[in-house]
Amino acid sequence: MAFEEQENELLALQSIFGSEDFIRHESKSAGEIRVSVELPSEYKVALREGGTLKQYKISFLPTLLLTFELPENYPYSSPPDFTLCCSWLTQKQLADLGTHLTELYNASRGDVVLFSWVQFLREDTIRFLNITSMLELSNEPSTSFSSQGTMDVEPSEQENSQTTGYSHPRSLSDDKNEARDPLNEHNPFSGLSLTPSQTLLSKILIHDAAQEQKVFQSTVYDCAVCFISYLGSECIKIQECGHVFCRSCLAEYCKVQITEGNVRGVTCAQEGCTALPAQAQVQSLVGEELFKRYDRLLLQSTLDRMSDVIYCPRTSCASPVIIEKDGNVALCSICGFAFCTSCKKAYHGTNDCELLNSHPENDSEQSIADLPRSLEGMKALWEDYASGSKQRRRLLESRYGGKGRFPKLEDYLSGGWIALNSKNCPYCSCKIEKNGGCNIVTCSQCDRHFCWICLTVLSGRTYQHFQSSECYLYL
Known part of the structure; x- marks a missing residue:
C-alpha cells in the first residue's frame, strides 16, 4: 500500500514539473527537485565590502535543490529522507528550513508531502526566513547539517563549492553537491582572486540575467514600429528604456541610419526616445560590415565633439x-x-596667423607674386580656371607659375570664405554656417542650441534670451 502511494506521488510530480526541474531515480523511490524561490518586486541582493553595502536589484535567485528518498513506511510513519542544498543561504537559515519541512510532515502524518514541501520552499522561503526585501551575502563557509550533528565540509570541497547543505539522516549519493549545482558550471570568474561572497554574487547576477533573458524570449510583445505581435526570441529590447521592437524593424532602422552616416541617430526607434541600444545588439542587427562602419563613424563623431581634439x-x-x-x-x-x-x-x-592677413604669395616653397592681390581678383582667377577648358587651364598654369598654384589658391579662398561666413559652436567648436531662419541655431554636430549673434548657450525657454538681451530673434 505504501509503495502504491509513493508511486502515485512520483508520477504526479513528473506530470507537474518539467524534466529540468524534476529528476526521478528509477532504481528506487528517490529523486531531486529544483525549486525557484519567488521574490517580491524590487528585491535586492547586497554585499558588504569594508564599510559600504553594495546593493543589486534582481528578479531571480539560484534554485534550491531538494534531494529525497522515500523509506518503505512513507508516508504512514516516516518522513522522506532528504537533503536540502542552496548556495545563497547560511547554514542556520538552511537548517531552519530543513527543520520546518520535517514539522510540515509531522503536522500531516500519513499524507504525501513532497508537493507541499515544494510549494512552501517556492512561495514562503523568503517570508519564513524574514529576508523579504534584501538578501545580504556572507562569507560563511559551506557546511552540512544532519539530525545527528554538524559536520564541516572538507577544505578541498569548501574551496570548490558555495553550496550549503542540510541533511535529514541519509545521503542519496556520494556525489559532491557542487557537481549538481548549476552555479558551479561555466564560472567565468574561475581563477580570479575573489572572496567566497564575491564569487557567489557574480554567480547570482549571471543566473538572474540568464533567467531574465529566458522569460523575455518566451513572452509575446507588440513591436513598437509595425505593431505586430512576436515572441521575445524574435525581438530586441533596449535595456536603457525598455522599449521592444521586432528584429526586422529595428535592423532596418539601424541600417538606414548607418548607411546615411547618421550614427548618432542609431537610437531607440520609439519617437522621442534617445536611449541607445547596446553595441552587441547593433552588431547582431546590421552585420559585420555595416557595424565596422558604425564603429568607425561613432569614434570619429565622438572625437569631433571633444574640444581638445x-x-x-x-x-x-x-x-x-x-x-x-x-x-x-x-x-x-x-x-x-x-x-x-x-x-x-x-x-x-608665435607669429600672427590670422587667415585673412595671410596671402598665397607668402608661400615659401615658390614665389607666386604675379597672382592678384585683392580677394575679388583671386576669386575671378579661380572661377576662370575652374570653368575653363583644358587649353585655358594650361595657359593660366603657365602664366601663374604651374598647376600646383591653383589648389593652393582654392584652399586659401575656401579658408577665407569659411572664416568670413561661419562661427564656432560654443559647445564643440565646430564651424557652423547659418543658412537662414531665426537666430536660434542648432549645431549639426552636437545638436545643441545657441544664439547666432552673441554665441550664448541656450537651454530651457530659448526665446527668453531675446527678451532680456540686445540680441534679436529675426533679422
Missing part, C-alpha cells in the same frame, strides 16, 4: 591629435607633422 591637416594622414592646453602648436603622433592649431598650417612660432 583636432585632426592632422595633412590629407594623407588626418589622424586625431590632442591639443595641449598651453600654446598653439600640435604634433601629430602618426606622421610627426607639427602645425598651428589656429590656421592648420606648418607651425610658425
Whole structure:
C-alpha cells in the first residue's frame, strides 16, 4: 500500500514539473527537485565590502535543490529522507528550513508531502526566513547539517563549492553537491582572486540575467514600429528604456541610419526616445560590415565633439591629435607633422596667423607674386580656371607659375570664405554656417542650441534670451 502511494506521488510530480526541474531515480523511490524561490518586486541582493553595502536589484535567485528518498513506511510513519542544498543561504537559515519541512510532515502524518514541501520552499522561503526585501551575502563557509550533528565540509570541497547543505539522516549519493549545482558550471570568474561572497554574487547576477533573458524570449510583445505581435526570441529590447521592437524593424532602422552616416541617430526607434541600444545588439542587427562602419563613424563623431581634439591637416594622414592646453602648436603622433592649431598650417612660432592677413604669395616653397592681390581678383582667377577648358587651364598654369598654384589658391579662398561666413559652436567648436531662419541655431554636430549673434548657450525657454538681451530673434 505504501509503495502504491509513493508511486502515485512520483508520477504526479513528473506530470507537474518539467524534466529540468524534476529528476526521478528509477532504481528506487528517490529523486531531486529544483525549486525557484519567488521574490517580491524590487528585491535586492547586497554585499558588504569594508564599510559600504553594495546593493543589486534582481528578479531571480539560484534554485534550491531538494534531494529525497522515500523509506518503505512513507508516508504512514516516516518522513522522506532528504537533503536540502542552496548556495545563497547560511547554514542556520538552511537548517531552519530543513527543520520546518520535517514539522510540515509531522503536522500531516500519513499524507504525501513532497508537493507541499515544494510549494512552501517556492512561495514562503523568503517570508519564513524574514529576508523579504534584501538578501545580504556572507562569507560563511559551506557546511552540512544532519539530525545527528554538524559536520564541516572538507577544505578541498569548501574551496570548490558555495553550496550549503542540510541533511535529514541519509545521503542519496556520494556525489559532491557542487557537481549538481548549476552555479558551479561555466564560472567565468574561475581563477580570479575573489572572496567566497564575491564569487557567489557574480554567480547570482549571471543566473538572474540568464533567467531574465529566458522569460523575455518566451513572452509575446507588440513591436513598437509595425505593431505586430512576436515572441521575445524574435525581438530586441533596449535595456536603457525598455522599449521592444521586432528584429526586422529595428535592423532596418539601424541600417538606414548607418548607411546615411547618421550614427548618432542609431537610437531607440520609439519617437522621442534617445536611449541607445547596446553595441552587441547593433552588431547582431546590421552585420559585420555595416557595424565596422558604425564603429568607425561613432569614434570619429565622438572625437569631433571633444574640444581638445583636432585632426592632422595633412590629407594623407588626418589622424586625431590632442591639443595641449598651453600654446598653439600640435604634433601629430602618426606622421610627426607639427602645425598651428589656429590656421592648420606648418607651425610658425608665435607669429600672427590670422587667415585673412595671410596671402598665397607668402608661400615659401615658390614665389607666386604675379597672382592678384585683392580677394575679388583671386576669386575671378579661380572661377576662370575652374570653368575653363583644358587649353585655358594650361595657359593660366603657365602664366601663374604651374598647376600646383591653383589648389593652393582654392584652399586659401575656401579658408577665407569659411572664416568670413561661419562661427564656432560654443559647445564643440565646430564651424557652423547659418543658412537662414531665426537666430536660434542648432549645431549639426552636437545638436545643441545657441544664439547666432552673441554665441550664448541656450537651454530651457530659448526665446527668453531675446527678451532680456540686445540680441534679436529675426533679422
